[in-house]
Amino acid sequence: MSEKLWIFDTTLRDGEQVPGCQLNTQEKIVVAKALEELGVDIIEAGFPISSPGDFNSVLEISKAVSNPIICALSRAVEKDIEVAAQSLKFAKKGRIHTGIGVSPYHIQYKLRSTPEDIIARGVAAVKFARRFVDDVEFYAEDAGRAEPDFLNKIIEEVIKAGATVVNIPDTTGYTLPEQYGAIIASLKNNVPNIDKAIIATHCHNDLGMATANTVAGVQHGARQVEVTINGIGERAGNTSLEEVVMAIKCHKSIPVHTEIVTPRIYNTSRLISKLMNMPVQPNKAIVGRNAFAHSSGIHQDGVLKHRENYEIIDPKDVGVGESTIVLTARSGRAALKHHLDALGVELEGEALREVYEEFLILADSKRDIGRKDLMGLVGKFVTDSNFIELGKVTYSSNGTIQAQVEMKIGDESHTSTAHGNGPVDAVLKAIDKIAKPAVELEEFLIQAITHGSDDVAKVHMRLIKGDKPYYGFSSHTDIVLASAQAFVDALNKIPVKEYATA
Numbered sequence: 001m002s003e004k005l006w007i008f009d010t011t012l013r014d015g016e017q018v019p020g021c022q023l024n025t026q027e028k029i030v031v032a033k034a035l036e037e038l039g040v041d042i043i044e045a046g047f048p049i050s051s052p053g054d055f056n057s058v059l060e061i062s063k064a065v066s067n068p069i070i071c072a073l074s075r076a077v078e079k080d081i082e083v084a085a086q087s088l089k090f091a092k093k094g095r096i097h098t099g100i101g102v103s104p105y106h107i108q109y110k111l112r113s114t115p116e117d118i119i120a121r122g123v124a125a126v127k128f129a130r131r132f133v134d135d136v137e138f139y140a141e142d143a144g145r146a147e148p149d150f151l152n153k154i155i156e157e158v159i160k161a162g163a164t165v166v167n168i169p170d171t172t173g174y175t176l177p178e179q180y181g182a183i184i185a186s187l188k189n190n191v192p193n194i195d196k197a198i199i200a201t202h203c204h205n206d207l208g209m210a211t212a213n214t215v216a217g218v219q220h221g222a223r224q225v226e227v228t229i230n231g232i233g234e235r236a237g238n239t240s241l242e243e244v245v246m247a248i249k250c251h252k253s254i255p256v257h258t259e260i261v262t263p264r265i266y267n268t269s270r271l272i273s274k275l276m277n278m279p280v281q282p283n284k285a286i287v288g289r290n291a292f293a294h295s296s297g298i299h300q301d302g303v304l305k306h307r308e309n310y311e312i313i314d315p316k317d318v319g320v321g322e323s324t325i326v327l328t329a330r331s332g333r334a335a336l337k338h339h340l341d342a343l344g345v346e347l348e349g350e351a352l353r354e355v356y357e358e359f360l361i362l363a364d365s366k367r368d369i370g371r372k373d374l375m376g377l378v379g380k381f382v383t384d385s386n387f388i389e390l391g392k393v394t395y396s397s398n399g400t401i402q403a404q405v406e407m408k409i410g411d412e413s414h415t416s417t418a419h420g421n422g423p424v425d426a427v428l429k430a431i432d433k434i435a436k437p438a439v440e441l442e443e444f445l446i447q448a449i450t451h452g453s454d455d456v457a458k459v460h461m462r463l464i465k466g467d468k469p470y471y472g473f474s475s476h477t478d479i480v481l482a483s484a485q486a487f488v489d490a491l492n493k494i495p496v497k498e499y500a501t502a
């Protein structure tokens, strides 16, 4: 029987330390509820002494959420701990997280103290916190660079003082997996009362090792992992929840399990990205938009024959829906045939080979091949009455914001006008009026490429039709036009037979 691994989510505390990611109380409640539904065990809701707003957020999250333990962070300072305790007064299960720096750097240069004094302050903080709650977690900040014997000693003393969880942060993301695993093993082997507390990992990603270190910690006996959604956090970020949870799910040899409802991972990731204005990098493990996209022929052929040839995770298991086969100059006939089949064009043998040769010439000159391109290639076999061509786009904002769009769908010309809360909204609504795609616009990202005011805006869109994602891209100096083009690009990738279904 595997042991429970406690998932401690610190998106709302360490994650929120990212510049520009601050959330208000209402937004934090939305995130906390999503984390509760995701099945996390502990939500670190904030650092209450830091500001009245953060105090209020911890207070309100404690009222709004009932299953997870609500945790409040503090320094090893009585006032911090008192305020943390007050912020938890409505929590059904409240935890105070207190601690102090334990590495030679922190002891000498940050706290300007001595090892003996640090132990005394850590012990006093834990004892003081235990006056308010039974669940007290102690963090040994910068444990990754601490002297091993000193770390073991302070952990023994804080457990004696009443710590129920001992957190071993690799605050600076310095350690290698073997080293971090050895720190946890040393605690297990040398701290006499270690079985009276749960050991927690808290790793940072400065060397890209956060997930590997966390998993190594678990393999050596840690039973709580401190993580954030999308791996957001101070500097290069924290360990990402989705990576650790899925690593554990994929590797049955690690003798632990989590309560995470993995099909909720993707939506939770999108929610955090949207609320915190933090785009997820396309190649991010598990939740990046390319995490289940196959673009080279050998891989595509393999996936189409048997998904597991190139996928260790079923995308449905993390809420992504289906993997995508992207047509590029690196694609082979299997991928081309897959897309043609979806368009209702069934080609075999010589006909397929002929189209494939033309496809390669086109793909060498284009990054991304869409429905329009495919229909052009197989024009002699079929015509596409749903194909959308974007014509003139105009918009104005004299009092109300209005846009007019000219479009051709198949052979028919259309014009439509719409209002919106901004020009992009108005233009997309005008397109929607004509194309009636019945899609959900799930992701919409505009990025400046060089940051100047004369810059080109790059637009990425993800539409959902049924449970399938369709991506649209465009770039233009006019962000409204770029958005309209990306929308139409995505619409044109929806297969004819899917398009017909509302």
Ligand SMILES: CC(=O)SCCNC(=O)CCNC(=O)[C@H](O)C(C)(C)COP(=O)(O)OP(=O)(O)OC[C@H]1O[C@@H](n2cnc3c(N)ncnc32)[C@H](O)[C@@H]1OP(=O)(O)O
Pocket (backbone or CB within 6 Å): 014, 017, 047, 049, 050, 051, 074, 075, 076, 077, 099, 100, 101, 110, 111, 141, 171, 234
């Ligand atoms: C590794 C981490 O992620 S720790 C969490 C990081 N998060 C934050 O810092 C966000 C919240 N922080 C804040 O709002 C503020 O820094 C506060 C309210 C905590 C303190 O503000 P100030 O009193 O103005 O202190 P300031 O931020 O300038 O310096 C921090 C002080 O805390 C001390 N300190 C730092 N960590 C600890 C600790 N764990 N225990 C005790 N004291 C500590 C520092 O030595 C410094 O003290 P000094 O001024 O006597 O040298």
Ligand SMILES: CC(C)C(=O)C(=O)O
Pocket (backbone or CB within 6 Å): 014, 073, 139, 140, 141, 142, 167, 169, 170, 171, 172, 202, 204
């Ligand atoms: C406050 C502690 C747990 C922390 O975030 C760190 O050391 O990275």
Ligand SMILES: [Mg+2]
Pocket (backbone or CB within 6 Å): 014, 169, 171, 202, 204, 234
């Ligand atoms: Mg941290």
